[in-house]
Amino acid sequence: MMEDIQPLIPADFGRPLVIAGPCSAETEEQVMITATELAQFGIKIFRAGIWKPRTKPGGFEGVGVEGLEWLRRVKQETGMLVATEVATHQHVVEALSAGIDILWIGARTSANPFAMQEIADALSGVDIPVLVKNPVNPDLDLWIGGIQRLYNAGIRRLAAIHRGFSAYGKHMYRNMPQWHIPIELHRRIPQMPLICDPSHIGGKRDLIAPLSQQAMDMGYSGLIIETHCAPDCAWSDKAQQITPETLHDILQSLVVRDISQSTENLSLLRREIDAIDAEIIEALSKRMRISREIGQYKKEHNMPVVQTGRYDDVLNTRAKVAEEMGMSSDFVKEVYQAIHEESVRQQLEILNRK
Numbered sequence: 001m002m003e004d005i006q007p008l009i010p011a012d013f014g015r016p017l018v019i020a021g022p023c024s025a026e027t028e029e030q031v032m033i034t035a036t037e038l039a040q041f042g043i044k045i046f047r048a049g050i051w052k053p054r055t056k057p058g059g060f061e062g063v064g065v066e067g068l069e070w071l072r073r074v075k076q077e078t079g080m081l082v083a084t085e086v087a088t089h090q091h092v093v094e095a096l097s098a099g100i101d102i103l104w105i106g107a108r109t110s111a112n113p114f115a116m117q118e119i120a121d122a123l124s125g126v127d128i129p130v131l132v133k134n135p136v137n138p139d140l141d142l143w144i145g146g147i148q149r150l151y152n153a154g155i156r157r158l159a160a161i162h163r164g165f166s167a168y169g170k171h172m173y174r175n176m177p178q179w180h181i182p183i184e185l186h187r188r189i190p191q192m193p194l195i196c197d198p199s200h201i202g203g204k205r206d207l208i209a210p211l212s213q214q215a216m217d218m219g220y221s222g223l224i225i226e227t228h229c230a231p232d233c234a235w236s237d238k239a240q241q242i243t244p245e246t247l248h249d250i251l252q253s254l255v256v257r258d259i260s261q262s263t264e265n266l267s268l269l270r271r272e273i274d275a276i277d278a279e280i281i282e283a284l285s286k287r288m289r290i291s292r293e294i295g296q297y298k299k300e301h302n303m304p305v306v307q308t309g310r311y312d313d314v315l316n317t318r319a320k321v322a323e324e325m326g327m328s329s330d331f332v333k334e335v336y337q338a339i340h341e342e343s344v345r346q347q348l349e350i351l352n353r354k
């Protein structure tokens, strides 16, 4: 699929390819200070959002076209390539006429085929690198579909940005990584670079380093990291922005793995399995946590731990669903017996706690 995708950047920008800069361009001064510091640390691609899609109205929605001038200055004065987010036909026209080097498409936009087609039409016949963020919802076909619309419009320098997927409720991550989805994308379109956005996955500064390392361990080509000269004062996404200096330290400490191509297909599948296993373990630990809460309730209400009716029900319903998905019901019953045993063991521990 899309075999003739071209390298994103003609020169060798190394691995990881690093794109850094603020979530939003706020003022000319903030843009210039951040860019100058980044350039001093050797960063070659600068990002800044000019048009900001915000969840709720009333937040800072970007400085608009005025910011394109600032990006032009960054380009001239630092020599960095500049990247910004586009979501409409008009954005594309304005970004192109301002000489923006790289465009990216945000997660809310890539979830919308009408918007993707509008952008693809606006880019028809233009040769510019475009980075497509994963849609907010975990739908690989929707992500690929958006990329394909750009490809069909003639865009060949394409990359995918993994920025995590929305989930309801509070979690450790702002957006769940679900690593197996980008890995599967990479397996289907191996020639397209995969870039990790630890800022939007993690949502907080402390998670940037571990997520970046994880991306390197999984063989990603690049990182896009929100960087601000004064993160605590940022007008958007301040909890996840880091200073250029912190970015430099993180990049220095990254262990970049050597990706040998020989067993590439197999190793991709194995990485996908590793990622799914990590999710299974995370789900199991969540299940155990809830099970311990049930244990606590049973203790407080002087109830026995094992309730046979419920157990049979769990076994049978799970086995039935699994069978519909092509697994043997005996296998799933065995798995659930083991899970149930561990769950009972944990509840007994609570019951017997003084």
Ligand code: PEP
Pocket (backbone or CB within 6 Å): 023, 024, 049, 053, 105, 106, 107, 108, 133, 163, 200
């Ligand atoms: C961004 O990169 O600042 C942004 C808006 O990201 P996302 O589309 O991933 O939310």
Ligand code: MN
Pocket (backbone or CB within 6 Å): 023, 024, 226, 236, 237
């Ligand atoms: Mn942001």
